[in-house]
Amino acid sequence: MTLFGSLGDGYVRRALLEVVLLGVLCGAVGVQVVLRRLAFLTTALTHATFPGVVLASLLGIGLVLGAGLFGVLVVAVVAVLTGTRGAGRGRETSSVTAVVLAGGFALGLALMSTRNGFSRDLTAFLVGSVLTVSPSDIVATAVTTVCVLGLLAGLRKELLLGAFDPGALAAAGYPVRALDLVLLLMIEATVVTSLPAVGTIMAVALIVGPAATARLWCSGAGTMTAVAMVIGVLSGVVGLAVSEQWNVAAGGAIVLTVAAFFTVSLVARSLPRGESAMRPAAQEKSVGRPTYS
Template structure:
């Protein structure tokens, strides 16, 4: 019997894939201080889910497409005079969630079960889901490898990036789109509500362990994969929700790293490797 024929084995592979995605992308989320955007994005994709349910197409496809539109709106709004990135995120993503609620309320007898999207179920992933997640992981990692230096330069020195001619708005959109695609790819395992745990927890834990940027990525990936696999194992042993278990392990890992940092006296008022709020475009800060 093939490994892919086993529910648990498929869940383990899916967990490892989303752990890698969460670890790598999470470093950029932390560096650009985008946890709020990541959390809000899960709500902003809701209209796409509703529209997909009404049209009878794949829910994740609907959420992904609408999420990209929301990302574009955030980038455009944040570059308007007198607006900043956080305000643009709140406006675009709360507006998106409101649109989803309106669409649901306008449909008499709307009964599509959206539980799978909101809370996830890694033990229910299919071979097709694995292929899609693996494909997303490959694309995201390739893009990160190609644009990683530029994305980090924008994060740590936006003025310098602009001075050397980097298209900061395009790079903003690319990073936010990568986060959005990663959120959608992680949803089958953790659901839209808990996905943020895997995109923030491992990277935040790695940040407490090391100041060296080159080590942040492997440590974040190791933490992400370990928490994801541990969550699946606990779920199969004690019949509890896998997504919630993964999120709890991410929180526990951060808690342990935080306590260790306190005991070693490593906590500082300002984190050296983290950028200033560079996600805010220059026009918005003018």
């Protein structure tokens, strides 16, 4: 059964709407993650959020709500330990990020081992299940998407300046630490929103992959953002179609599609094109290669 042939099923329509919203959200936020080299920090946030899911299950509250609240705590800890400014840069930040990644995930597993009977349900949040998303999950994704896109648009100039020249941003009088904290919270909100669909493990691929692919083709931030959102949506739709056609895990199919887009783009960009393939090595050095800011 193909994807369009199964649109009559309510769960398929919900899954399709969810992956479209997530494609837009993750693509837009992923551009900031890639430009600031925060992929490792984003990975740490996805893993460190897992204890919130376990605590929410123990307390009997919503799992996504628990992940969100714990995620805010994790962001606050990272911001305090790294001084927030220049998050993602430097040896100190890398060390803090590594500790948060390992410690957070280990805490989740330790909490999960304290009780029996619900480990299977919580494990689903590690890989997600887009075909079982509820209407409330879709509403949460839609609200998060609107809020995050609004913040990205409103702070576009400041965020771009902070990504390329944080020193100039500080010299201009902008609150650098506050802006970095807002960005970390947006990344965490995106991670938490992605949990029901792709889980804590694969959320980082949906955030970083489309943006990294777009950067291979685009030099402008605006164009890069638009292309990243398109790739994110296409990855979700194609992955869902593959899942329906061949009865494979939807989350895995979506992430594999993201990886395929990136791999094909990377290979295509590395191929010699036109006259550049015949240009002498000395001339190549004098002309130089295009760079991405």
